[in-house]
Amino acid sequence: MLVTLEYRGAIAIATLNRPEALNALSLELLSDLRDVIGQIRQSAARGLLITGSGGKAFCAGADIKEMMERSASASRKAIAEAQAIISSVGTLPIPSVAVINGFAFGGGLEIALACTFRVAMKQARMGLPEIKLGLIPGYGGTQRLPRLVGESRALDLILSGRTVDADEAYRMGLVDRLSEGSDPIEAGVDFLASFTGFSLAASALAREAVARGAERGLDDALRIEGDLLTLALQTGDAKEGMLAFIEKRKACFKDE
Numbered sequence: 001m002l003v004t005l006e007y008r009g010a011i012a013i014a015t016l017n018r019p020e021a022l023n024a025l026s027l028e029l030l031s032d033l034r035d036v037i038g039q040i041r042q043s044a045a046r047g048l049l050i051t052g053s054g055g056k057a058f059c060a061g062a063d064i065k066e067m068m069e070r071s072a073s074a075s076r077k078a079i080a081e082a083q084a085i086i087s088s089v090g091t092l093p094i095p096s097v098a099v100i101n102g103f104a105f106g107g108g109l110e111i112a113l114a115c116t117f118r119v120a121m122k123q124a125r126m127g128l129p130e131i132k133l134g135l136i137p138g139y140g141g142t143q144r145l146p147r148l149v150g151e152s153r154a155l156d157l158i159l160s161g162r163t164v165d166a167d168e169a170y171r172m173g174l175v176d177r178l179s180e181g182s183d184p185i186e187a188g189v190d191f192l193a194s195f196t197g198f199s200l201a202a203s204a205l206a207r208e209a210v211a212r213g214a215e216r217g218l219d220d221a222l223r224i225e226g227d228l229l230t231l232a233l234q235t236g237d238a239k240e241g242m243l244a245f246i247e248k249r250k251a252c253f254k255d256e
């Protein structure tokens with residue numbers, strides 16, 4: 001398998017595992033990623049951590065050697081499939097974190113952008129170098145990066161192809177946390193611990209409100225928030241959370 005899946009407690013850990021090619025996204029690796037995301041969707045996991053094997057790269061992007069040999073129609077199909085697989089990471093009902101433990105370029109950074117959060121290790125370097133290949137990003141980079149860091153910061157990276165280190169990525173809002181440690185799994189599990197102790201339904205509804213609202217005007221977005229809060233209020237977890245507050249005890253959420 002070019003993507004391995006293991007569990008540490010309630011955290012699913014997906015590792016891009018093609019170190020000899022710096023975990024570049026071949027069709028086979030993307031297909032394995034799709035299968036792994038499908039397995040996680042059916043599991044009891046409460047958080048997803050994605051990282052890269054080999055200690056040098058999170059992922060060096062789409063497999064350039066495969067890309068060169070495709071016709072226009074085969075490229076269009078491959079891009080659509082890869083976009084759907086990468087988007088499926090972001091639409092899981094559980095929060096996800098990319099732990100960037102080396103190079104995250106092109107499609108590699110685009111996987112990280114599809115995650116809920118990004119943690120950078122000291123050796124991380126990130127960028128969208130497609131312009132140097134005479135290309136543009138194609139796995140979500142032109143869309144998710146400006147939404148995250150603003151249009152001009154995104155265009156700075158997209159039009160120059162320059163790469164940023166962990167500190168600059170943190171300053172520009174591209175990553176949420178810097179890790180001083182040396183173990184990417186430990187860094188990601190620690191980070192996710194802040195988000196996994198609550199009602200899964202409330203967590204998923206909050207992410208849905210933010211994601212759907214971001215695409216709309218404020219009035220529409222507030223209506224979506226109101227609808228989703230109304231749904232949250234119907235859950236057993238909401239009843240338990242409010243009752244626990246009144247009874248001055250810790251809430252025991254059951255994802256009901």
Ligand code: CO8
Nearest residue numbers: 020021022024060061062063064103105106107129138139
């Ligand atoms: N694709 C294929 N193989 C790769 C890739 C890649 N993206 N990146 C590295 N490799 C391979 C190298 O060819 C090399 O293999 P070999 O030993 O057989 O020659 C091995 O990995 C190690 O790489 P290097 O020797 O180059 O290692 P260095 O430490 O010298 O350099 C770098 C590391 C700087 C990361 C360098 O490998 C590099 O620049 N890689 C390419 C990065 C890049 O341009 N990524 C963007 C790709 S395009 C993209 O992601 C667009 C997505 C949408 C496209 C949709 C199309 C259908």
